[in-house]
Amino acid sequence: MSPEIRVDFFGSIRYSRAMPYNIDPSALVNLPCPRCGEKSAETVATIQSSPSLRCPACGAMFSVNAEKVMEKLRAVEEQAELERRRRGL
Helix, strand or coil, X not given: CCCEEEECCCCCEXXXXXXXXXXXXXXXXXXXXXCCCCEEEXXXXXXXXXXXXXXXXXXXXXXXXXXXXXXXXXHHHHHHHHHHHHHCC
């Protein structure tokens, strides 16, 4: 089972389970639709390979900046690593 990553692109970053330092391409990222706000889960691989996504709720097409997503995912992983070290894991 791949780790679930929750990245809120309205400003906050959170994670539900720590990942290995290499970000799993099958990990899920929740992306809100800029039109209706509905969140859809997309894999890291999809985000990296598709510059545009379709909202499953309203059908709107929207662009995703893969570089920005990967920066946020790296920040999540760095926080998870710090937490693992703090807990001695």
